[in-house]
Amino acid sequence: MKQRINPLWVRRFITLAVMAAVVKGIMLTAELLLLPYKGVDIAAAPDDALQYTRYTPSSVLGLRMSEGQKSAGTGETVYRLESLTLKGIYRDSAHAFILVEEGKKTTLLSKGDTFKGYTLADILPSKAVFEKDGRRYELVFKENIQGAFRGTPLSEPVLSQEGFTSIRRTEVRYYTEHFDAIWKNIKIDEIFKGKKLTGFEVKWIKRDSIFAKMGLQEKDIITGINGKPVTSVAEVLKLYKNINQIDNLTLVIQRNHSERQLDYAIYD
Amino acid sequence: MKRMKMPLIYTLAFFVFVIVFLPKTALYYKAETLLEPFKVSVASETVKDRGFDLVLGKGALYYEDLHVADFSKITVTPWIVFNRIRVAPFVFSSEMESFIPKNVSSFSVQYSLLDPLHVIIDGSGAFGTLSGTVGLTDRNITIDLAPSVELTAKKPFWLKQMRRVEGGAYRYETTY
Numbered sequence: 242m243k244q245r246i247n248p249l250w251v252r253r254f255i256t257l258a259v260m261a262a263v264v265k266g267i268m269l270t271a272e273l274l275l276l277p278y279k280g281v282d283i284a285a286a287p288d289d290a291l292q293y294t295r296y297t298p299s300s301v302l303g304l305r306m307s308e309g310q311k312s313a314g315t316g317e318t319v320y321r322l323e324s325l326t327l328k329g330i331y332r333d334s335a336h337a338f339i340l341v342e343e344g345k346k347t348t349l350l351s352k353g354d355t356f357k358g359y360t361l362a363d364i365l366p367s368k369a370v371f372e373k374d375g376r377r378y379e380l381v382f383k384e385n386i387q388g389a390f391r392g393t394p395l396s397e398p399v400l401s402q403e404g405f406t407s408i409r410r411t412e413v414r415y416y417t418e419h420f421d422a423i424w425k426n427i428k429i430d431e432i433f434k435g436k437k438l439t440g441f442e443v444k445w446i447k448r449d450s451i452f453a454k455m456g457l458q459e460k461d462i463i464t465g466i467n468g469k470p471v472t473s474v475a476e477v478l479k480l481y482k483n484i485n486q487i488d489n490l491t492l493v494i495q496r497n498h499s500e501r502q503l504d505y506a507i508y509d
Numbered sequence: 510m511k512r513m514k515m516p517l518i519y520t521l522a523f524f525v526f527v528i529v530f531l532p533k534t535a536l537y538y539k540a541e542t543l544l545e546p547f548k549v550s551v552a553s554e555t556v557k558d559r560g561f562d563l564v565l566g567k568g569a570l571y572y573e574d575l576h577v578a579d580f581s582k583i584t585v586t587p588w589i590v591f592n593r594i595r596v597a598p599f600v601f602s603s604e605m606e607s608f609i610p611k612n613v614s615s616f617s618v619q620y621s622l623l624d625p626l627h628v629i630i631d632g633s634g635a636f637g638t639l640s641g642t643v644g645l646t647d648r649n650i651t652i653d654l655a656p657s658v659e660l661t662a663k664k665p666f667w668l669k670q671m672r673r674v675e676g677g678a679y680r681y682e683t684t685y
Contacts, residue, residue, distance in 0.1 A: 264526040276535035420607035475573035
């Protein structure tokens with residue numbers, strides 16, 4: 242009987258099949274012994290916001306009564322202030338400030354400060370308490386239905402008082418939407434220790450710019466942002482990305498070989 | 510010549526089997542773990558071993574939790590004598606928009622045994638064109654960027670960190 246299949250080709254085919262099986266076996270062994278069977282999952286991005294608490298009008302339901310009216314519910318007679326507008330309360334474990342507006346002027350007050358004869362006696366989560374001539378006065382948030390601030394925008398984009406600075410959010414938003422505008426007002430350079438980024442040095446700052454009003458000076462080295470050391474440009478980009486969502490910002494800077502902290506509140 | 514034919518066929522077949530049976534998906538996962546210390550990660554991608562190459566479809570590239578770019582396709586070609594990672598096209602995320610024009614038409618990193626001491630980098634897009642090399646023995650990286658008008662108009666801070674070289678290009682050099 243005539244052979245239909247050439248035995249040489251059968252031998253070659255078997256050789257190739259064995260070769261394929263050996264290669265597959267080696268690869269499979271290597272895969273099982275040396276390589277991972279799943280990829281890396283991305284962890285949730287940490288929150289850039291500080292652990293400050295900002296009490297906004299949406300979180301409180303303040304009563305609005307005219308000056309001289311009694312506050313209900315307490316044994317003590319407390320009057321309400323309506324000549325001032327409470328724009329914000331900023332509290333953490335070490336600091337407490339309020340932002341008040343009178344007409345178009347905005348002022349930052351801390352406990353003990355006197356404003357128009359009223360001394361700021363206490364700062365509570367939803368209100369500020371003033372004293373004048375032995376009487377206690379409450380200043381509460383004015384709010385609309387949606388819980389947003391009511392009233393005209395503040396005239397000053399940046400307010401600085403007692404080492405604490407408030408920045409209007411529209412101002413911040415402007416710089417996030419006009420990135421080039423930043424570099425028209427400030428020039429910064431990365432500072433490296435070896436290959437590791439350790440901070441950003443302010444090389445030049447435009448007088449009267451927002452950055453100057455924020456208290457930054459030439460030769461300042463920004464070494465930390467919101468409690469984290471500056472170790473990469475990505476950290477800064479992350480903050481830049483989220484700046485519209487955060488209410489508080491802290492910069493750690495080195496100035497004249499000493500370290501100091503600059504605190505900012507971003508308000509609507 | 511006839512005697513050489515079968516050994517050549519077997520050698521070629523061996524390389525084909527190696528390429529086809531290479532555990533590309535597991536190697537990709539390994540690459541992910543190697544990139545993790547550098548805080549570079551890829552998310553939401555689909556991984557498909559197509560035999561001769563590996564295709565990562567529709568994913569996002571992150572650097573330190575920062576959403577850097579979205580890609581539609583990354584093709585990894587591990588042919589031993591010629592290896593290439595080609596990303597095309599991809600779009601920088603809106604967070605990066607202030608720093609670089611969004612659309613990148615192609616970006617590739619390739620290594621060939623014809624030039625065993627260098628890895629070649631190439632890219633083009635709305636940012637301009639870039640070309641570079643990674644010296645494997647010198648342990649240096651050199652990237653030349655010819656910026657587009659759009660990128661030059663953005664005046665990104667990182668461009669100022671690069672050195673101007675002949676022909677209007679900007680050069681980034683570092684060692685590793």
